[in-house]
Amino acid sequence: MADQPAETKLAVDAALSQIEHFEKAKTETPPTPTKEALQDAQLSVCPRCQFKISSNNVPEPAEEDIREYIRRLMAGELFKKTYDLFNGSLKITLSMISMTQSDLLSQALQSIPDEDYMVRTTRALRIKQLFYLKQYKDVKYDVPDTGDLDKLEDLYIARFGELPEDVCCLLVRVMTLFFALTEALPHKGLDENFWKGAGLS
Numbered sequence: 001m002a003d004q005p006a007e008t009k010l011a012v013d014a015a016l017s018q019i020e021h022f023e024k025a026k027t028e029t030p031p032t033p034t035k036e037a038l039q040d041a042q043l044s045v046c047p048r049c050q051f052k053i054s055s056n057n058v059p060e061p062a063e064e065d066i067r068e069y070i071r072r073l074m075a076g077e078l079f080k081k082t083y084d085l086f087n088g089s090l091k092i093t094l095s096m097i098s099m100t101q102s103d104l105l106s107q108a109l110q111s112i113p114d115e116d117y118m119v120r121t122t123r124a125l126r127i128k129q130l131f132y133l134k135q136y137k138d139v140k141y142d143v144p145d146t147g148d149l150d151k152l153e154d155l156y157i158a159r160f161g162e163l164p165e166d167v168c169c170l171l172v173r174v175m176t177l178f179f180a181l182t183e184a185l186p187h188k189g190l191d192e193n194f195w196k197g198a199g200l201s
Contacts, residue, residue, distance in 0.1 A: 094134060101144075105147070
């Protein structure tokens with residue numbers, strides 16, 4: 001059998017290499033995502049109503065939100081916002097949390113075991129609700145002073161266990177709006193017009 005031209009031999013070797021790579025890829029186990037990556041992914045969609053929790057489009061803060069954010073920032077206070085729903089018949093207030101409270105929240109979220117997507121996401125949303133929700137209707141809530149997952153889940157049942165199921169989805173949607181707002185406000189501080197809008201120049 002005559003020797004193959006060099007160009008043909010290179011093409012055959014390349015094709016064989018690609019086939020070998022493809023067959024190897026089929027049998028390889030994909031890398032396991034980190035717990036942090038799973039946590040971020042699992043907080044992107046509400047497991048009950050499939051509402052998209054993470055938002056890629058951060059809304060422009062309203063003038064009153066800018067003024068309130070700056071006022072509380074200068075006073076060393078935590079920014080909070082009250083949402084008037086259904087023509088003011090229902091009020092929901094959320095507040096930013098301190099660094100210490102954020103550490104407790106992170107401790108609790110990292111304690112949630114790796115399990116079914118819906119179960120893990122539901123548990124994470126409940127814990128976040130405990131830390132950020134300050135008032136629902138006429139009931140006011142204090143931020144938990146523990147990062148113990150079991151204690152926090154018991155507290156959630158005590159606070160919200162008797163509420164209708166659809167309230168959970170309502171609170172998730174309001175929390176999403178609040179998280180998007182609190183993400184946008186610090187970024188606006190780099191814009192000189194932000195400070196003018198706050199009445200500080």
